[in-house]
Amino acid sequence: MMKLSSDQSAAMALALLNARASLIAIPPFTESDPELGVAEGYAIQQHLLALLLEQGETLAGYKLGLTSLPMQKLLGVDQPDFGPIFSSTIYRDGATVSVSDFIAPRVEAEIAVVLKKDLTGPHCTPAQVYQATDGLLAAIEIVDSRITDWKIKIADTIADLASGGAIALSSTLIPVDACDPRLIGMVFTKNGEIIATGAGAAALGDPLAAVAWLANTLAPLGVTLRSGSVIMTGALHAMVPISPGDTFRAEFAHLGPITLRIAE
Numbered sequence: 001m002m003k004l005s006s007d008q009s010a011a012m013a014l015a016l017l018n019a020r021a022s023l024i025a026i027p028p029f030t031e032s033d034p035e036l037g038v039a040e041g042y043a044i045q046q047h048l049l050a051l052l053l054e055q056g057e058t059l060a061g062y063k064l065g066l067t068s069l070p071m072q073k074l075l076g077v078d079q080p081d082f083g084p085i086f087s088s089t090i091y092r093d094g095a096t097v098s099v100s101d102f103i104a105p106r107v108e109a110e111i112a113v114v115l116k117k118d119l120t121g122p123h124c125t126p127a128q129v130y131q132a133t134d135g136l137l138a139a140i141e142i143v144d145s146r147i148t149d150w151k152i153k154i155a156d157t158i159a160d161l162a163s164g165g166a167i168a169l170s171s172t173l174i175p176v177d178a179c180d181p182r183l184i185g186m187v188f189t190k191n192g193e194i195i196a197t198g199a200g201a202a203a204l205g206d207p208l209a210a211v212a213w214l215a216n217t218l219a220p221l222g223v224t225l226r227s228g229s230v231i232m233t234g235a236l237h238a239m240v241p242i243s244p245g246d247t248f249r250a251e252f253a254h255l256g257p258i259t260l261r262i263a264e
Contacts, residue, residue: 002043004043023102042158049161059084066081108140111252115227119132120215122219135175136173136174136255138258139250147160183200186251186252
């Protein structure tokens, strides 16, 4: 049973909206109510999404989080979460991003899926995702938390748009039939030093299965994944703190590299 009224969810969404604007983090909602869970998190997220769309943001796709078992165990859940991606938060390969635009940013290397057909659940399969996929992109996600010191539980991060910040995408779209997304290897470097490695299978076992999960999870909300949508399928390694002057580069088999530079 939902623990929050619509007015309570809306008030929490407004608090997050203000935190995004001021770049001043707020205490976790679960600090005052530890029983808040997935349903409450998405109720708040829907209010926040509506507020941001009213302010002129446009929806470009979705990001998945908590696609790895260690992160799910850390937050005490057995499923991923998702949040919206806005057009204003998409950067290209080689872009420079300022840490001052965020509160407590981290980076993750991921595989992005771009759709050429609409996808609708609730019975979407990875095979259907394959048929609907225009191609794959190398990607880096900047995750950020409007919750103080990343002291998040599942309701907090879901409410906070799955801790989404921004994304950077490579410029070359690779056909989905050029490789097995599960087997795409990745090497992540910071200032030329290897700091993480991963493979596509880290994203729910298969990036295409991750997209299918998203389509099926959105279906009860009446949401269809539209043609042209960008889907970030989940981190292939643990998130990494960033500092001004850092240069991050993720090199993917088949997909090629993507570079992101960090400024003040």
